[in-house]
Amino acid sequence: MRKKLIITNSIIVFVSLVILLIVSGIIISKVNDNNTKEEIKSYLNIAEGVFTGSNYTETVEIINNAKPTLRITFISLDGEVLYDTLAEGELDSHSNRPEIINLGTVVTRYSDTLSLRMMYVASVDSGVYLRVAIPISSVNNIIFNFMLVSIITLIIITILSILIMMPINKETLKPLKKVVDKMEKIVEFSGDYYYDNIETLSHHIDKVSNLLNERIKDVEEEKQKVDFILNNMNQGLIVISSDKKVVLVNDYICNIFNLKKENIINKDYLYVIRDVELQKQISKAIEDSLISSLEIKVSDQVYLVYFNTIKNSWLTHSNSKSGVALLFTNITKTKKIEIIKKEFFANASHELKSPLTTIIGYQQMIQEGIIKDKKEIELATANTIKEANRMNAILSEMLELSKLENIKKPKIDDVDISLIIKDIINSCSNNIKNKNLSINLDLKDVIIKMNTDHAIHLVRNLIDNAIKYNIDQGFINIKLDKNLLTIADSGIGIDEEHQTRIFERFYRVDKGKSKELGGTGLGLAIVKHICSLYNFNISLKSKKNQGTEFTIDFKS
Numbered sequence: 001m002r003k004k005l006i007i008t009n010s011i012i013v014f015v016s017l018v019i020l021l022i023v024s025g026i027i028i029s030k031v032n033d034n035n036t037k038e039e040i041k042s043y044l045n046i047a048e049g050v051f052t053g054s055n056y057t058e059t060v061e062i063i064n065n066a067k068p069t070l071r072i073t074f075i076s077l078d079g080e081v082l083y084d085t086l087a088e089g090e091l092d093s094h095s096n097r098p099e100i101i102n103l104g105t106v107v108t109r110y111s112d113t114l115s116l117r118m119m120y121v122a123s124v125d126s127g128v129y130l131r132v133a134i135p136i137s138s139v140n141n142i143i144f145n146f147m148l149v150s151i152i153t154l155i156i157i158t159i160l161s162i163l164i165m166m167p168i169n170k171e172t173l174k175p176l177k178k179v180v181d182k183m184e185k186i187v188e189f190s191g192d193y194y195y196d197n198i199e200t201l202s203h204h205i206d207k208v209s210n211l212l213n214e215r216i217k218d219v220e221e222e223k224q225k226v227d228f229i230l231n232n233m234n235q236g237l238i239v240i241s242s243d244k245k246v247v248l249v250n251d252y253i254c255n256i257f258n259l260k261k262e263n264i265i266n267k268d269y270l271y272v273i274r275d276v277e278l279q280k281q282i283s284k285a286i287e288d289s290l291i292s293s294l295e296i297k298v299s300d301q302v303y304l305v306y307f308n309t310i311k312n313s314w315l316t317h318s319n320s321k322s323g324v325a326l327l328f329t330n331i332t333k334t335k336k337i338e339i340i341k342k343e344f345f346a347n348a349s350h351e352l353k354s355p356l357t358t359i360i361g362y363q364q365m366i367q368e369g370i371i372k373d374k375k376e377i378e379l380a381t382a383n384t385i386k387e388a389n390r391m392n393a394i395l396s397e398m399l400e401l402s403k404l405e406n407i408k409k410p411k412i413d414d415v416d417i418s419l420i421i422k423d424i425i426n427s428c429s430n431n432i433k434n435k436n437l438s439i440n441l442d443l444k445d446v447i448i449k450m451n452t453d454h455a456i457h458l459v460r461n462l463i464d465n466a467i468k469y470n471i472d473q474g475f476i477n478i479k480l481d482k483n484l485l486t487i488a489d490s491g492i493g494i495d496e497e498h499q500t501r502i503f504e505r506f507y508r509v510d511k512g513k514s515k516e517l518g519g520t521g522l523g524l525a526i527v528k529h530i531c532s533l534y535n536f537n538i539s540l541k542s543k544k545n546q547g548t549e550f551t552i553d554f555k556s
């Protein structure tokens, strides 16, 4: 690059000087030309002043004394050369010479007589043409000398400029070389480039620019990936720096706290986290790097917040405190299940404990001889068996529920629902008879894809209840058409306040009545579970003392 710069600069200097030389040469030549013209005109005037009509030699002598190179010619008016200072011998007629034709005008032309380019001017004086001429070569000599000196000066200036420019360029280009060296550290270069070649620098810049573009693209892609993961994860993430500012937050957190991301970033975390206990824990984590977890409630949702302290400098700004990452997991469902399970175990133990207490009581009384009478013993035994059966029924239904809960993919059959209804009605005929119930069936052939045992359980529980909670001489209307099964009874009905709860485990409107009728409180919970397993919709219409109607939509 340095060489190129020197060469370029030298060429510029040289060309500029050449142009200067040519222009000044032309100007000098013009000026000189004009001066010479004026000069020979003035010599002509002098000659005119001196000339009397015949004193050729005297006139010539005076003029040549002043300017020896001048040619002076005397020509008669008919063109005959009377006297000439340079030409020898007989000369042809000069009447057709341009300077004779255009008297007073300076003419530059080639002289056939002297074989030279000359400048002429002529006039008429004392009946004779008086002509003064000067060879152009004498004019050109001046220009030639000037050009020669100029060219030598030009060469000297060019060489001097090269010598001066070399070290200056070296110094000037030093920072540029440093830039090139630095660039070479950023990118690996290949090819036959020299550091002082401008192409190398341009090549390096191109490469660095491409590399930067690629890096920027990579970084953008990485950011998009990270943003996608952060914003699509099923957990909330919020990162707080040691100076208590929110550094990073994902969409999940914004949704929990109903805030916009741009309003949270770089704000104090207290702006986002309003839970006092959580604020305390964050503060502790920042100060003491303590890792912990906490359950908080936001609206009606429960979250488990896990704290993770981070010691990265971009979060701590190199102080001794920590940054904290909080991970929010929604545990509302798990919590609910936990509560349901707790309640279920409490209820189950209670449900099982009471028949067991009765059984133990009777057996102790028999053992201790408190009951001796045969009839009393028979009654006690019958009650014991009844309670044991109740326990058995509860345990069977608990087992059934547990099986349903753990089922992942039930075995699917083509189930003829009307056939199942008829079978169940048959098997319950005694109970139906005991209550003098009238059964009205309106059944179309409907085949449903589900597990047969589940279908039996579903229909049996609903028909059982329709019988159990019916009045004497009541009715049960069962209708099956397309995807709808309706079981309506004329029973005791369910008050509105209980209607949403009767599907809960062990929930009974009238505990005593249910017990008396051999109910476990799990029948409708099983029905509900089977429906949700197959996405069937179950609905209920009921009014106290006016009967109940359950409808199952198999296709919903």
Ligand code: ADP
Residues within 6 Å of the ligand: 461, 465, 466, 469, 470, 489, 491, 492, 493, 494, 502, 507, 508, 509, 510, 514, 518, 519, 520, 521, 522, 523, 524, 525, 548
């Ligand atoms: P249970 O074993 O007590 O019948 P279920 O889960 O089958 O338990 O029913 C829960 C409660 O819903 C019952 O105790 C009863 O109070 C009420 N119930 C269910 N079906 C009917 C119905 N057809 N008529 C009136 N009450 C009903």
